[in-house]
Amino acid sequence: MQDAFFCRGSNETVLFVQDKEDGMEHGDEWDEWSHGKTLTKPPDQLELTEAELNETFTRILTATNPHAPQNIVRYSFKKRSYKPISAVDQMAVHFVLEGNLLYKDSDEARRQMAKQGLPAGMYHIMLSTFPEKDAAEMEEVEEEDRPDSAASKTGKKEQKLTNQINFCERASQTLNNPPRERNCQTEPPPRCNFSAIANQWEIYDAYVEELQKQEKNKEKQKAIPSKKDDEDDDRGKKKMILMETQTQSDDLCKMAKATKILERMVNQNIYGDLAIDFKYYEDCSDEFREQEGTLLPLWKFQCDKAKKLTVTALCWNKKYQDLFAAGMGSYDFSKQGRGVLVFYTLKNSSFPEYIYPTNCGIMCLDIHEQVSYLVAVGFYDGCVAVYNLKEDGQQPVYQSTAKTGKHTDPVWQVRWQNDDMDGNHNFYSVSSDGRVVSWTLVKNELVSTDIIKLTMEGVPHLSTASFDFHKQINHLFLVGTQEGKIHKCFKTYSSQYLETYDAHTLAVDAVKWNHFHPKVFISCSSDWTVKIWDHTINTPMFTFELYAAVGDVAWAPYSSTVFAAVTVNGKVHIFDLNVNKYEAICQQQVVAKKTKLTHIEFNLVHPLIIVGDDQGYITSFKLSPNLRKQPKVRQSSLSRLTDVMPMQI
Amino acid sequence: MTATLHFRSGKKRQFRFSWQQRDALNRRRNNPTIPKMASEVEETLKRIEGQRGVVGTVVCNADGIPIRSSLDGVATAQYARLLRKLTVMAKSAVRDIDPQNDLTFLRLRSQKCEIMVGLENEFLVIVIQNLHQ
Numbered sequence: 001m002q003d004a005f006f007c008r009g010s011n012e013t014v015l016f017v018q019d020k021e022d023g024m025e026h027g028d029e030w031d032e033w034s035h036g037k038t039l040t041k042p043p044d045q046l047e048l049t050e051a052e053l054n055e056t057f058t059r060i061l062t063a064t065n066p067h068a069p070q071n072i073v074r075y076s077f078k079k080r081s082y083k084p085i086s087a088v089d090q091m092a093v094h095f096v097l098e099g100n101l102l103y104k105d106s107d108e109a110r111r112q113m114a115k116q117g118l119p120a121g122m123y124h125i126m127l128s129t130f131p132e133k134d135a136a137e138m139e140e141v142e143e144e145d146r147p148d149s150a151a152s153k154t155g156k157k158e159q160k161l162t163n164q165i166n167f168c169e170r171a172s173q174t175l176n177n178p179p180r181e182r183n184c185q186t187e188p189p190p191r192c193n194f195s196a197i198a199n200q201w202e203i204y205d206a207y208v209e210e211l212q213k214q215e216k217n218k219e220k221q222k223a224i225p226s227k228k229d230d231e232d233d234d235r236g237k238k239k240m241i242l243m244e245t246q247t248q249s250d251d252l253c254k255m256a257k258a259t260k261i262l263e264r265m266v267n268q269n270i271y272g273d274l275a276i277d278f279k280y281y282e283d284c285s286d287e288f289r290e291q292e293g294t295l296l297p298l299w300k301f302q303c304d305k306a307k308k309l310t311v312t313a314l315c316w317n318k319k320y321q322d323l324f325a326a327g328m329g330s331y332d333f334s335k336q337g338r339g340v341l342v343f344y345t346l347k348n349s350s351f352p353e354y355i356y357p358t359n360c361g362i363m364c365l366d367i368h369e370q371v372s373y374l375v376a377v378g379f380y381d382g383c384v385a386v387y388n389l390k391e392d393g394q395q396p397v398y399q400s401t402a403k404t405g406k407h408t409d410p411v412w413q414v415r416w417q418n419d420d421m422d423g424n425h426n427f428y429s430v431s432s433d434g435r436v437v438s439w440t441l442v443k444n445e446l447v448s449t450d451i452i453k454l455t456m457e458g459v460p461h462l463s464t465a466s467f468d469f470h471k472q473i474n475h476l477f478l479v480g481t482q483e484g485k486i487h488k489c490f491k492t493y494s495s496q497y498l499e500t501y502d503a504h505t506l507a508v509d510a511v512k513w514n515h516f517h518p519k520v521f522i523s524c525s526s527d528w529t530v531k532i533w534d535h536t537i538n539t540p541m542f543t544f545e546l547y548a549a550v551g552d553v554a555w556a557p558y559s560s561t562v563f564a565a566v567t568v569n570g571k572v573h574i575f576d577l578n579v580n581k582y583e584a585i586c587q588q589q590v591v592a593k594k595t596k597l598t599h600i601e602f603n604l605v606h607p608l609i610i611v612g613d614d615q616g617y618i619t620s621f622k623l624s625p626n627l628r629k630q631p632k633v634r635q636s637s638l639s640r641l642t643d644v645m646p647m648q649i
Numbered sequence: 650m651t652a653t654l655h656f657r658s659g660k661k662r663q664f665r666f667s668w669q670q671r672d673a674l675n676r677r678r679n680n681p682t683i684p685k686m687a688s689e690v691e692e693t694l695k696r697i698e699g700q701r702g703v704v705g706t707v708v709c710n711a712d713g714i715p716i717r718s719s720l721d722g723v724a725t726a727q728y729a730r731l732l733r734k735l736t737v738m739a740k741s742a743v744r745d746i747d748p749q750n751d752l753t754f755l756r757l758r759s760q761k762c763e764i765m766v767g768l769e770n771e772f773l774v775i776v777i778q779n780l781h782q
Contacts, residue, residue: 255690255767258772259690266700266702269702269778
């Protein structure tokens with residue numbers, strides 16, 4: 001064995017060869033070495049330079065297995081190529097010896113021990129671990145060494161140890177990143193509160209809308225197949241546009257009806273007690289006054305446009321019993337000017353419902369019984385006109401002219417008649433020119449027909465002042481003249497009178513047939529008298545002296561024996577023939593003495609009379625109970641009057 | 650149907666025959682649904698204001714904004730606001746009982762005065778009247 005080593009420290013590389021076999025010869029080699037003497041160079045010694053000699057060569061000793069392969073490659077499917085494995089197993093097994101020791105607690109060991117039947121007390125049978133053991137228990141157990149634990153728990157039989165897992169808990173804490181909050185705020189969307197209530201009517205309205213939509217859709221579907229005329233379309237569109245612009249601009253128009261009723265409510269507040277009196281007040285003192293009655297003054301109607309005009313005509317509307325018409329003009333020949341036709345309702349006493357100013361004074365008027373919006377008016381200049389209340393505008397719908405045969409003198413009376421055979425409305429007018437004319441409303445025109453020309457022997461024509469048609473016998477009528485005569489005529493006899501009554505000494509102002517008795521009529525005159533006639537008898541049945549010119553007389557609609565008369569001294573006289581045949585049961589001064597009363601009318605249903613005077617005022621009065629005595633059920637009005645009438649000789 | 654006449658000067662005029670004019674008038678006359686002039690309603694309101702005891706009138710449109718009033722601004726706004734609320738509630742009550750019914754008038758009588766409210770077409774007409782003469 002030769003030991004070879006190199007050493008430094010000298011310029012020359014010295015190879016020291018120590019031969020053990022030559023130990024003897026070199027027995028003092030230690031000495032030789034320590035002296036470091038003779039350098040023996042082998043013959044094939046490398047000759048190196050100084051620098052080369054000083055070069056250091058590093059040699060590393062590693063524990064790698066020199067036999068292990070260094071270039072194992074594996075196929076990588078990912079890269080689709082062969083890839084060298086970086087780590088190669090360097091373990092070199094030098095020695096393997098299989099042992100025969102078993103861990104005590106392992107299954108095999110336990111099985112063997114059980115086989116051998118060793119007593120259980122020697123060691124603890126540890127139950128197999130359950131995965132859900134507490135960590136704390138596991139930790140606890142882990143602290144002790146396993147062999148220690150085995151030894152410490154000897155002697156405890158059948159005690160369940162909570163943890164016996166061959167595991168150890170390993171935890172590590174990572175570095176927690178500090179949390180950072182990031183948020184962004186947007187502008188909130190605009191919000192509005194919405195609330196609704198589901199009421200009965202909300203639901204109803206929704207259903208109604210739905211229905212209307214469906215109907216509209218149906219109509220649209222129907223309209224598409226049918227073609228309309230262009231003209232109709234245009235007109236329809238124009239109407240629509242007209243309506244729309246109007247509804248947009250005239251906001252107030254929509255409240256016309258409400259405003260009207262509000263005005264009436266305000267009036268009701270102001271004149272509230274009058275309304276209550278009208279409805280409920282009954283004069284109790286009538287019980288003590290045996291026969292007499294009184295008139296309770298109620299509303300007073302006046303209009304600015306009608307100031308200083310005389311009330312020349314009054315008429316109640318048959319359909320709307322609180323509406324009446326008043327014609328204003330003048331009886332005075334010298335003071336002729338304008339006139340006005342006004343309609344008042346009891347519900348509003350401060351302003352008329354309808355006002356129609358006219359150029360000429362109105363002398364008479366009549367409202368049609370069935371068609372209650374048609375009003376016939378007679379003027380002082382002889383014209384007649386028909387107004388339609390439903391139409392807008394202040395002009396009459398029909399007016400007579402000289403061509404169509406207007407009268408040449410003032411028209412004193414107009415009366416509507418029943419519709420003729422063609423269904424046209426027609427009315428009669430009587431005037432002081434002696435003509436009784438029938439006017440028919442044919443489409444847009446007024447056609448006149450002379451019915452009768454009243455003449456007397458020798459005198460070409462008579463001036464007539466009043467007439468009245470019989471209630472039942474349509475063609476019979478009475479004419480009162482300004483000479484004081486009353487003529488009974490037929491419509492069909494145009495030249496002859498049936499009968500003439502020498503009624504009064506002055507002009508006959510009014511003749512009226514009784515509402516109930518077919519034979520009786522009443523007449524009044526400026527000769528201060530009121531006379532009641534039976535048309536079959538030439539002389540009056542009753543005569544009443546009223547001590548002042550009588551302007552008008554009217555029968556009561558509720559009794560055949562009651563009538564009222566007005567005089568120019570401002571008094572109203574009411575007579576009830578059943579009660580008192582000679583005297584009035586009521587004589588009342590209703591206006592100032594200077595004011596003349598011109599007309600009187602009874603209301604058809606209410607116990608009310610209206611009285612017109614020459615100042616343009618219309619006053620209403622309520623009749624006290626004594627004045628309103630109606631016949632009992634069994635006794636008819638007719639018989640009452642008949643009882644009262646004087647016996648015919 | 651109207652014709653438009655174009656003049657050389659550039660003017661344009663509407664031209665109608667007399668029978669067209671008459672027809673237009675008749676159409677207007679015969680059509681009862683064309684509303685009455687606002688002036689008539691205005692006159693009526695003026696008359697109401699002139700009646701004895703009436704303090705004033707206020708007319709509100711569908712939104713509750715007063716469009717015409719005879720009272721001063723503060724009072725108008727107050728009446729309009731409060732009575733609008735009241736009428737809405739009253740209307741709701743009436744219609745809740747019978748949806749086919751609707752409120753037409755409301756009268757509020759107090760010790761000193763009476764407030765009358767008329768409802769039509771979503772408009773309110775309010776009249777305030779003192780009671781004691």
